Amino acid sequence: MGTNRKRRSRIASGQLSSDQEAHLCDGWCVDPCIPWHQRPGFPFRSPEHRRETWEANKAHLTAKYPGCDFAAAAEYDGATVDWNRFPVVWALMAGSVSPRLADVVNLAETEANLADES
Numbered sequence: 487m488g489t490n491r492k493r494r495s496r497i498a499s500g501q502l503s504s505d506q507e508a509h510l511c512d513g514w515c516v517d518p519c520i521p522w523h524q525r526p527g528f529p530f531r532s533p534e535h536r537r538e539t540w541e542a543n544k545a546h547l548t549a550k551y552p553g554c555d556f557a558a559a560a561e562y563d564g565a566t567v568d569w570n571r572f573p574v575v576w577a578l579m580a581g582s583v584s585p586r587l588a589d590v591v592n593l594a595e596t597e598a599n600l601a602d603e604s
Contacts, residue, residue: 513557
């Protein structure tokens with residue numbers, strides 16, 4: 487007798503995990519990903535899987551982070567990127583309103599300068 491259950495898997499979901507999104511955008515991720523792919527900091531099955539995931543999600547990421555550069559674009563599309571324009575995926579997941587690394591760095595420098603003035 488057949489079953490009506492659907493397979494549920496991280497890999498087969500067709501959606502980016504937060505680690506995959508961070509790795510494609512910033513070139514690294516916070517979680518070590520060891521339980522899934524046995525490689526610290528690399529949330530894909532292989533470099534080929536990373537490239538396939540980038541090609542499949544390029545439009546989605548570009549729409550989600552307008553005006554930002556991506557680490558994967560530099561690697562696979564030959565784009566010239568500015569690391570200050572990379573989206574800070576981990577900060578956005580934590581609730582930050584700033585989409586770019588440079589904005590977070592500038593904010594930290596401003597706060598440090600204000601603390602020195604006090």
